[in-house]
Amino acid sequence: MAKDKKQPRPKAVTPKGFRDYFGSEVAARNTMLDKIAAVYHRYGFDVLETSAVETVEALGKFLPDVDRPNEGVFAWEEDSDWLALRYDLTAPLARVFAQHRNDLPTPYRRYAMGPVWRNEKPGPGRFRQFYQCDADTVGSGNVAADAEICAMLADTLEAVGIERGHYVVRVNNRKVLNGVLEVAGLEGEDQRANVLRTIDKLDKVGPSGVLSLLTNGRLDASGAFIDGVGLSEDQTAPIMKFLTAKSHTNEHTLELLLRAVGGSQVGAAGVDELAQIADLLAAGGYSADRIVIDPSVVRGLGYYTGPVYEAELTFEITDEKGRPRQFGSVAGGGRYDDLVKRFTGQEVPATGVSIGVDRLLAALAAKGRIDAQQAGPVVVTVMDRDRMADYQAMVAELRNAGIRAEVYLGNPKNFGNQMKYADNRNSPIAVIEGGDEKERGVVQLKDLILGAQIAENATLEEWQERTNQYEVARGDLVEKVREILESQAR
Structure with missing residues (x-):
């Protein structure tokens, strides 16, 4: 009897034209988008989230440099209809306004942020999935709407750090x-x-x-x-x-x-x-x-x-x-009075702007406006695996006080590995409570940020004179952790 062939293991690779975003990258993007949203909100624009999938018919032939509607997009047939991932945030807006125009105020002012997908040849810095950040006014032919978008764009750039x-x-x-x-x-x-x-x-x-x-x-x-x-x-x-x-x-x-x-x-x-x-x-x-x-x-x-x-x-x-060069364009837009007409048969004036999120993030990084590394959580170390309840109680207190914290959940046998883990997480503080500390009702707090600074800059004598470890009463845990975090932020 022939043996069944083993299924080959899948390759752990990102599909061509796509990429993964890790914690600090996502945090930087979210921080920037929050600042942008605050400006849009201040201007009176409402947020809108549309479906990531549209009918190919709704998307139309507006994808740049593409003659056929289903080329350049990720499309598939379902129940005799062709569906596709959205390639921008403007075409879905036209569909939404046409579909809900009787329930929406006119002019309708909305902003949207999210990923879009384009089935195009990838290249350096050119991905098939990327983020866009749009703001549009639909239903006004007044050039004051265009002027407002330009003013809002200028205010947005300054708000994020340009x-x-x-x-x-x-x-x-x-x-x-x-x-x-x-x-x-x-x-x-x-x-x-x-x-x-x-x-x-x-x-x-x-x-x-x-x-x-x-x-x-x-x-x-x-x-x-x-x-x-x-x-x-x-x-x-x-x-x-x-x-x-x-x-x-x-x-x-x-x-x-x-x-x-x-x-x-x-x-x-x-x-x-x-x-x-x-x-x-x-x-x-x-x-x-x-x-x-x-x-x-x-x-x-x-x-x-x-x-x-x-x-x-x-x-x-x-x-x-x-070689020195200027950074270049990070946003663009204009008036498009024919897009909604495709659905309604009547001209509906509209104007809007789209910000290239990845390009603007790259610009902020070039200007040093983005922290290269995101601050990690306070790490509560485990000195005695039979006392996990004590450590979980500490972490719960810190979290309830609004402090990001976690218990070390790896193998606690080697304390050095716990400290390496805290360093890899960019943790600001390590909490230590062994049997002796438990008996005396105290905890040790290790300021890891200050410790790194001392190690980098101090002489041996200065190292011996300065301390980055504090012993405090167990009941003062939250207060002292907060004090150390505030000192690190200064």
Whole structure:
């Protein structure tokens, strides 16, 4: 009789494009999201949690650079319907508003935070599951809603630790760009899309590089030739006027944009909206050093219909090769008046912003705003395994006092291993009660943070003079632990 083949053991590997998040990472993210939520709440936005799964029909064809609705998402068929994990938090919002519009206030102001999934090719820093943090106003066509989102974004960056002068919120308007394309005589959607993609490379190749790509093409850094769009000089003139309209003041930038759009009515309407946004922001105390009109902002081919904005961090960091560079964009959004219309048949104006949570966390880490290691619990050591009830009583007292604590639950035979465990947990204090301490009604408290500092900086004589261990009455356990924790926080 043949022996049954053993089933191979599963490989303990994370699926490609996904990653695990451990305690300190999750804690840092939650802390940041709490600060963001506090700003959104202060602005009057309500939290909304939507299902992680939507119908493919509801998600639609709004995933960037994807022609088919079920490509780029994790989708499956169920009872003749195609379902998919959400790829962003905006498409579910459109579905929610269309579904519950009779029960929701209009305008409806909501924020949402959570993971999204994209079935795209992963790469360095590019994962298939990542966090987004959105805020949107649905049902208002007033540009004051766009101005408010920009102001809230600036306040949010400062609330999480990006100081003024190290960020700028840049604002443009797709109507202005559409007016420029109209003046340039570009009618076909394919040609317009190629021009928009080329304009979006301004930060990388500069005005002269964009001009080359709009016309005959150019050599890239590797020496390869990139074909141009093939526009004439007359066609590129208004586009280059638009791209180089950024000036030292918002007022002068608006003047230059008005010239760039020529006789286009839609372009002039876009410039007027930008002027209104600038006036509203100035009235709220948001000067051009925080929020600025910038024609180089191009977002969402076919998605945005009016004002668009990006938050860019302007401080320098060092890349993997030791070269200085600016951190770049961490948030973006704009007005999208056609998304809800897919469900209702009627245009519903909407505007919103999405923050790249992982990028913003990386920025805060680069600025030293995130603790590299999360504080661990107070560890109650076990000197006598027959007295676990005593140790559990101590831990219960600490927890009831709001102090994070745990009993060591490994093998208590080796006390050194217990202290190594406390160090690995980044514990601030170890509680010790052996038979002698029990008999005398006392406990020993070891300040592990101070002990580490003494070990790192003190001489042998100083080590002998200073102490990081205290003997206190058993009844004073909670009071003394709290005192030590407060001293560590200073």
